Amino acid sequence: MAFLATWTVAAAQSPSPPLDSIDQRLQPCMVCHGKEGRATSEGYYPRIAGKPAGYLFNQLINFRNGHRHFPMMTYLVERQTDAYLQEMADYFAGQDLPYPPPQALNVPPAVLTRGKQLVMEGDAAQRIPACRACHGERLVGVAPAVPSLLGLPRDYLMAQFGAWRNGTRRATAPDCMAEVAKSLSPTDVNAVASWLATQPVPENPKADAAFAEPPPRKCGSIPEQASTGAP
């Protein structure tokens, strides 16, 4: 309850940004992603505040070059320089703001149990790694390029799995998330997204500085890993 109060007060007290500022320049982003990029856990649009800068920058580039498809995003970023997109990513990554409470979903307990199992342990029989193996023990992501899985609406999470399966969301090869998404059944996608959307964000929502153990898959969007050739 105290947390909720902090959240409301913070939202109400945000003043209008000065005109010649980066805040003012990024007003178009905030219509959907919320003030300072902190979309709520309701609806569709993902929160971008506090996400790792490398991850955000990669997504802006992916919208620009057609690896991700959302016409409004592509339209907004397609004619901007790398330097400006990096500045946008850095701005939202630097937002250290409280999270709203998680979604209250009416989902059968068995679905949540399966979701939790996949997130925490994976499914060895189906060659599905645990989410936390790459997204961090606390699921808040790993700097600079692996995003948090918490504080996102279920609809957004489900849509991303769908987009990876049919190739409308891609990342630099090897595209590890596309591989994982293709091996998950629709039932399991629902389980994972439902469980994640109902989890609270830990008190320190900042991404981990480094992997606790080498991640189980090779991912092209993780720079250090790609350059060292670690597994």
Next chain:
Amino acid sequence: MKKRVIAGVVLIALLVVLIWFLRPGDVQTGEAPPPLGAAPASEIEHGRALVNLADCQPCHTARGGAPFAGGRAIPTPFGVFYSPNITPDPETGIGAWSAEDFWHALHNGYSRDGRPLYPTFPYTNYTKISRRDALAMYEYLKTVPAVRQPRREHELRFPYDHRMLLIAWRRLFFRPGVFQPDPQQSPEWNRGAYLVQGVANCSACHEARNALGAIQSKTNPAGGLVLNWYAPSLTNPHEASLRDWSEADIVTLLQTGRVGMSAPGEPHAATLGPMAEVVYENLQHVDPAELHAMAVYLKALPDVESSARARPMRISSAGLEGTMKRGAKLYADHCARCHGDNGEGKPPAAPPLAGNRAVTMDSAVNPIRIVLYGGYPPGTAGNPRPFGMPPFSPTLTDTEIAAVVTYMRRSWNNNASPVSSTEVARNRTGPLW
């Protein structure tokens, strides 16, 4: 009665034959007015600059695809065109084309295999390019990396999918001919005219087309509806005529995608939509001397009042009053913080809306689209961190957007026609640009 019909048919047939034979001949020769900037380092470099200004790469490159390898979808009222591969790949590109083949395409609008080309490829403008310049473009295109990528068939509606109909279209609407300088005008005006009319193919978007897709500037000096946006007329003082602008401001707009907005009262404009692409992809890389020549020519274009009839009022005066009230409330809630309580704008972040031709021009397509989708002007060397307009399509209904656009078009001495929610709804569909 029957006799009259026969006489009519015979008369029409005779007229067609007459037009067929009396059409002026092709002008194949003519030198381009010389460029006024720094001389290019080589013929290939000269070609590269022309290919850039001719906007070849953006149309002939799919999103994320190899440059010039084609495959970009170009939506038109006649269906979707897919640009072909113009890299030097011998099988799927133009690697097997001779210089003469290339000239024949640019100047006459024919493909190497003898098929007439659709005028989506603006050979109606490129025909003005001199032979020497066309060959320089050919030499440059031979140097880009060859990519094997077969062309995708156009998806056109009947009867436009019948390419041979273009033979008749060409007779009616196309006369090949290299640009002929006007000795009464300055070298700079002539260079600008050559670039604007020919190489840069400005009229391909900025002039209205008839129902058959032909540019009809003589009878209808309006802008064109292209790629879901309205390209304003460059001769209409209520649209984008540049007569009252300084040449320096015109150059700045073409080079940086934005001008003014640092102080109230000065000329101001920003490019969005397809024009933002032209600035981002091409114009920002053009020699400023060439842009200046274009500015000299554009500024000298005579003003022509549009003969298009005024848009009908589709709303009763009582209805309009209610719409204006709702619009005023929406404006105060969503727009006034940046654009000012009286549409005066807040430099440098937001342009004025009072007296802004982009808001008040006859076509309401652009104001509707800018409220629906927002957008950033291009990020250029001269404007690397542009301010942007937020999109309101996710949060406002069609009726609300119609009300707020109507309010902006009819407040603070603006006196343009109101906008209906049907018009807003129509702009919710189709690709963004």
